[in-house]
Amino acid sequence: MNIAMINGSPKLRKSNSDHLLKTLEPLISTGHEITHYNINKKPLTPGQYNELCGMDILIIAFPLYVDGVPSHLFRMLVTLEEYMKTRREKDIYVYTLMNNGFFEGKQNHIALEIIQNWCIRSGLIFGQGLGQGAGEMMDFIEKVPLGTGPLKNLGKAMESLAHNVHSQSIDESMLFSPNFPRFAWKFAATHSFWNATAKKNGLKKKDIRRTL
Template sequence: MRIAMINGSPKLGKSNSGMMLKALEPLINAEHEVLHYNMNKKPLTDEQYIELCHMDTLIIAFPLYFDAIPSHLLRMLTTLEGYMKAERKKEIYVYSIVNNGFYEGKQTYIALEIIKNWCIRSGLHFGQGIGQGAGEMMGFIEKVPLGKGPLKNLGKAMESLAQNIHTHDSDESLLFSPNFPRFAWRFAATHSFWHAKAKRNGLKKKDIIKKL
């Protein structure tokens, strides 16, 4: 099976989407051929679009933007839809991984529905999606083993996703929060992320909440 892993993050460096694809890859049977595509560098070429039309499986990972898909990824999918209608010769299954900054993974529901509808328009099969809440935690806990501690829910979801990818099965999407108390997540996000980021940019705490 030829599998395309599509990183839809706009970040040029390390991204949560990239980390989640990296965590999934070892769970996919080694007999499969995995190719990587990054939307954060330059637009896909005609050859790459055609190549995607000859894959068996597409895995699309991206961060939530205003409850939807990042604009650059949406443009790419719109273009790919045309190629699929003209070039596709076999059944292709699509799986998706979405992360968002909100604590609740259910916030990714609309974005996964958009991917489902895109699959229908493109003549593809939507297999399953997973939606991870508190995605910005990923960079701080990347050394935690998948399936352990705050990544327990993510580990279970990844195992389900990997199994369905391997067998080309479909299943209900899994939307979840990290195994980490919401109040602790909020405290850590405020003091370790927002306040620290403000300080690096020459701002003070009061500047963040200042009314314009």
């Protein structure tokens, strides 16, 4: 099968979306041809839109933005929808990988519905969606083996998604949080991320709490 991996993150490098795609790729690469599309660097060309219309599977990864899809990805999907309506000649399955900054993965539910509705409008088959909570943890635990520790839920979800990609199956979407105590995540995020980032930019903790 021909599989397209679409990175919908606005970040140019080290995005959580890219990390999720790279985590999934070894699980689905055998026997399939995978093509990568990074729309954060420059818009897709007409030729690339035509390529996507000839794929068997689209895997779209993106971060949650205001409970929805990032604007640059949304524009791409609107354009791709028109191509799919006129150029698609076979069934195409769509799977999605979402991550958000909130601890709860269920926060991705609206973005999931957006992709599902887009599939209906485009004449595509929605296969499954995964929604990872506490996405900003991914960079700090990238060396943790998939399926263990805080990545236990993600490991189970990736196995499910990989199976469905191989068999072009439809399955229930999975929205989940990391296997990590919420209070510990909040403490680590405050002291290791927010306060550290503020200090790096010449700010103090009291500056973060300042109101305009």
